[in-house]
Amino acid sequence: MSSEIITPAEAGGAAVLDSKTPGKWAQLWIDIKKNKVSYYFLAPFLLLFAIFTIVPIIMSVVLSFSYYNIIETPKFIGFSNYKLLFVDDDIFLKAVGITLKFAVITGPVGYILAFLLAWLISQIPQKYRFFYTLCFYLPSITSAVAMSVVWLYFFAGDRKGLLNHWLIQLGILNEPYLFLQNVDSIVPVIIIVSLWMSMGVGFLAFLAGLQNVPGDLYEAGSIDGVKYRWQQLWFITIPSVKPQLLFGAVMQVVSSLTVFDVSMRLVGFPSPLYAGHTIMAHLFDYAFTRFEMGYASAIAVLLFFLMFGMNRLIFRVLGRD
């Protein structure tokens, strides 16, 4: 960690100069000692962060090159976990497809919906905003586990299911449709429920950011000929809340790539013909039901890179000033 800042050349130079003036290394050490109180404050966080985040990342990468079933000691097997994943594991490839299909729809749709709703709410007077914020935010703070009682009933496959009942009454369906067992409807159902739950942290960030756009920007805009609301939105509002947009996007990527709860509660685990099997479900399956930790670690590492790659992409698109 500590070698990040000082290059070897400088370090070498420092060693030579050390006799007279304090070199870079020595200067750094003096600085560190002078600020030791700051590090004491950081210590508990960094210690826990190292143990439960940094060490696990390293362990995941190392384990992903091994065969490890918890009982025997890990056996180094090179890249064969990754080879197995991409070449022979049809279910994994299917899970990647489902996760991406899901992420490509819920990610952008949930993100844009969250921004538009926050924008609409910011158009109304302050005193009425809380009610609407509550309406849209509440679903995201309910747990998938607790809400499954409602959704299971709503999408139930017999005539007593609410949706089936309505569709039959309206004459759209003749007989009940098995929403939760039918391979074609499983992903759409998960998407609908996830969208319902998607007005989370990002939504709050947008809402707060929009409230704090300085009013004189709009005045300046109207002098420059910004007439319509959509023009204000596009030329003034969006640029001023860019940092919040970036934060919201990062949160959205994380949540849409790790969908598992909703899928597991609604369509079961494993789901019929693996139709609701996401990467996270596959990881969980190998790690905690089959205890093939090496293989599961390889999945985790891939998911990790997927999230990181997506976030870099988002930074490239949204991060420019």
Added chain:
Amino acid sequence: MHKLKLRRLDYGGVLLYLFLTAFGLFMLLPLIYMAVTALKPTSELFMFPPRFFVVNPTLVNFRDLLLITGTSAVPFSRFIFNSIIVTGGIVAGGVVISAMAAYPLAKHHMPFKSFIFNMIVAALMFSPLVLQIPQYLLISRSGLMNTYWAMILPYLAAPMGMFLMTQFLRQLPDALLEAARIDGASEWKVFWIVVMPMLKPAISTFALFSFISAWNDPYPSMVYTTVQEMKTLPLAIQTISGGVGVVARVGTLAAASFLMIIPTILVFIITQRMVLQTMAHSGLKE
């Protein structure tokens, strides 16, 4: 936005309210349905045609919840107790640890400051779920399985808390800190007497987020416990339902789910004003 307040009745304004109200209520429907189901007597639960609202509300489901599980090995109250201990530990510990980390990162100048900050922000960009396997190995090897520590420790160093608090603290003036230092207060004292009160909005916000995720997360209990007595609410509710597609005990399940959702709603209502104040500083920049 203040310049754009809807002063007179225009079509756009009416439409906006209509749309927001309709969509808002639509979003609330499943939650209303859950509350209503928890109050339905058995005769109404399986009625055909299905009915949305309850006709004869009853509290029998809540009584059943306590009785059914009362006869099994572990009473339902034990799960509530576990959830409160674990969530309370994560929220309280997380707040103090994150605030302690945020203070030097926002207000001190020392080597590696931006490196540490950037490293932790990078951790915001992936789900802690991908670290579950090594964390499980660490916990099981250290003999912490089936303890409250196993469900609390891995979640204490939350990047989100450190991030929100640092961003919030950065925009607060240094004058107060200087004043306290001139009066001879130690850094530790400055932290508790000056920084912590200033951080209140950010603390409430992080407390809300950390409460919601800890309260709703079934994984720690699923992975780090093997005995019934140590399970937390989300996992216990799965046990009551008996798995996917089992309709038995729908009413009891709704009652349990209802009890589980109420605290999160209350915490949000209490903290919401502070939350919006904090989230205004949540932006990320490259």
